[in-house]
Amino acid sequence: MSTTVLNDSVVHEAIDERQHIRTRIPARAVLTSGSSKAISCDVQDISIGGLGLHCEETLKIGSLYDASIELDMKRIDLSLKAKVKIVKQHGANVGAQFVDLEPSKADILRYIISSYLSGEVADINGLFSVMQRENYIKERKQKANLTRGAWQRLKAVLGTLFMMAIGVLALTYVLYQIYSLFFRIPAAQAAVSADAYVISMPENGTVTYLLPEGQQEVSVGQPVASISTQLTTSLTSPADLEMVSNLSAEDTRALLGGINVDTVISSPCDCTPFYPAGQLDSYGYKGDALVHLLPREKPLYVNASVAFDKLEKLQRTRDVQLQVYGADEKIAGKIVGATVNREQDTVELKIEPESALSLDDYQKPVWVAFELGLPGIDRVDGLNLLERLRQ
Numbered sequence: 001m002s003t004t005v006l007n008d009s010v011v012h013e014a015i016d017e018r019q020h021i022r023t024r025i026p027a028r029a030v031l032t033s034g035s036s037k038a039i040s041c042d043v044q045d046i047s048i049g050g051l052g053l054h055c056e057e058t059l060k061i062g063s064l065y066d067a068s069i070e071l072d073m074k075r076i077d078l079s080l081k082a083k084v085k086i087v088k089q090h091g092a093n094v095g096a097q098f099v100d101l102e103p104s105k106a107d108i109l110r111y112i113i114s115s116y117l118s119g120e121v122a123d124i125n126g127l128f129s130v131m132q133r134e135n136y137i138k139e140r141k142q143k144a145n146l147t148r149g150a151w152q153r154l155k156a157v158l159g160t161l162f163m164m165a166i167g168v169l170a171l172t173y174v175l176y177q178i179y180s181l182f183f184r185i186p187a188a189q190a191a192v193s194a195d196a197y198v199i200s201m202p203e204n205g206t207v208t209y210l211l212p213e214g215q216q217e218v219s220v221g222q223p224v225a226s227i228s229t230q231l232t233t234s235l236t237s238p239a240d241l242e243m244v245s246n247l248s249a250e251d252t253r254a255l256l257g258g259i260n261v262d263t264v265i266s267s268p269c270d271c272t273p274f275y276p277a278g279q280l281d282s283y284g285y286k287g288d289a290l291v292h293l294l295p296r297e298k299p300l301y302v303n304a305s306v307a308f309d310k311l312e313k314l315q316r317t318r319d320v321q322l323q324v325y326g327a328d329e330k331i332a333g334k335i336v337g338a339t340v341n342r343e344q345d346t347v348e349l350k351i352e353p354e355s356a357l358s359l360d361d362y363q364k365p366v367w368v369a370f371e372l373g374l375p376g377i378d379r380v381d382g383l384n385l386l387e388r389l390r391q
Contacts, residue, residue: 020047022190023113026072029053031065031084041094045114048106050097051084059086059094071112078112080105092113175281185313187368188346190304192324192361196274198295199265201284203228208281209291210264211273218267219292225290227263270296272359287306292362300357302333304368305346314347319371322353325364334369 027043029051039059044052051067059065063086071078081363082105084096101109148156202208211218218224271293284290294300302322306314322332337350351368 007319012117021113021117022047022052023116025112027118028070030068031059032068033063033065034167039065043091046109047252048098048101048110048113050087050095053094053096054092055089055093055094059089061089064099064292065096076333078108080109090108132277185306185310185317185370185372187304187306187349187370189203190302190366190368192300192357192364192366193303194294194362195298196295197268197271199225199290199293200286201227201286201290202263203229205260205284206282207284207290209279210249211276211279216272217270217296218273218341219270220267222267224267224293225265226271227284227290227365228260229263231253265357268295269293270297271295274359274362276363294362299352300359301336302351302353302364302366302368304349304351304366305341305344306343306349306370308340310314311347313371313372316372316374317370318373320351321367321369321371322351323367324357324361325366327361 022045024045025043027046029041029043031039031041039055039057041053046052046069049364051069065084066081067084067088068080069080071080082101083099086094087097087098088284139347148271199272206228208228210223210225274292274294276289276292320335321330323330332354333351334354335349336352338344339348341348
C-alpha cells in the first residue's frame with residue numbers, strides 16, 4: 001500500500017491489485033537444480049503466476065529450479081512440472097515465479113483453482129475436458145493495405161504484359177510444332193538440278209580444257225575438252241595371241257597400250273558450262289565428271305527425295321515451299337514429276353519453281369517443305385503421284 005499526502009487534511013490511498021488470484025491448496029513442491037539434491041517444500045499458496053513456498057533451506061534469489069508440484073485433490077493426485085524462478089525469501093517463506101509455463105499446464109492450473117474456489121473439487125473428467133478444449137484465439141488477420149501508387153500500377157501492368165507475351169510465344173511454338181508434325185513433310189534431301197549433258201572421263205588419263213576460263217556460253221559443235229588416254233586391250237584366247245603375232249611391231253605397241261589416244265569432245269548443244277571440280281588441266285580417273293553442259297532453253301528445277309512411306313501423305317500436298325541455300329526468301333514450287341529410287345527406298349520428285357533459278361544456284365542444296373491439306377481436300381497442283389509413278 002502506498003500513501004500520498006496532498007495536504008494536511010486529505011490522504012489518497014492507492015491499492016496495488018494482484019494480476020492472479022492466490023489460492024491455498026494442499027500441495028507440495030520438490031525443487032531440483034542440476035546435480036544438487038532435491039529440496040522439498042510445502043506450498044502455501046498457488047496462482048497462475050507463481051508459488052508461495054515454505055522452505056527451511058536458504059535459496060538464492062534469481063536462481064532457476066525445476067519444480068514438481070504434487071496436488072492432493074482427494075479424488076485424484078495430480079503432478080505438474082514447471083520451471084520456477086526464486087524472486088524473494090523472508091525466513092522460511094519463499095516467493096517463486098513460473099518461467100515459460102506451457103499454455104496447456106496453465107489451463108489445467110486455472111481449472112483446478114477455479115474449481116477449488118467454487119467449492120467443487122476437480123475431477124478427472126474436467127481435466128480431460130480442459131486438455132481437449134481449444135482455449136487459444138488465433139491471431140486476427142490484419143487488413144492489407146491495397147492502395148497502390150503509380151509506379152506499383154505500372155509494374156503490375158508491365159509484369160502482366162510480360163507474362164502474357166511469354167504465354168503467347170509458348171502457345172505459338174506449340175501450335176507451330178503441331179502444324180509441322182501433322183501438316184508438313186520436309187524433304188530428306190534436295191538440290192538444284194537440270195537436264196544437263198555430263199562429260200566424264202572414259203579412262204584414266206589427262207584432260208585439257210579448251211574453253212577460255214570464265215566463258216559462260218558454248219555453242220553446238222564447239223570443242224570443250226581434250227582427253228588423252230592409253231588404248232587398252234585384253235587378250236583372253238589363243239586366237240587373240242595368234243592375231244597379235246601377225247601384227248607389226250608398231251601395231252602391237254598400239255594394241256597393248258604403248259600409244260596414247262587423244263579424243264576431243266565437242267558440245268552437243270547451246271549450253272552453259274559448269275565445272276564441278278574447277279577448270280584445271282589435270283590427270284583424271286575413269287568416271288570423273290569433267291563438265292556439265294546446261295541447255296539454255298531448259299530452266300533449272302529442284303530434285304527432292306522423300307521417304308517412300310510418306311507417299312500417301314504426299315497425295316494431300318497443297319503447296320510446296322523452296323529455299324535455296326544462301327537465299328533470303330522462300331519461293332513456291334510445283335511437283336511436275338516423280339520416280340522411285342528402289343536402292344534407297346525413296347521417291348524422287350521433280351519440282352518446278354514458280355520463279356526462275358539462277359545458273360549460280362546449280363547443284364546447291366535446297367530446303368523443301370510440302371504443305372499438306374486436310375484429308376479429302378483437293379490439292380493445289382492437282383498432281384496424282386501414283387499415276388505418275390505408274391507411268
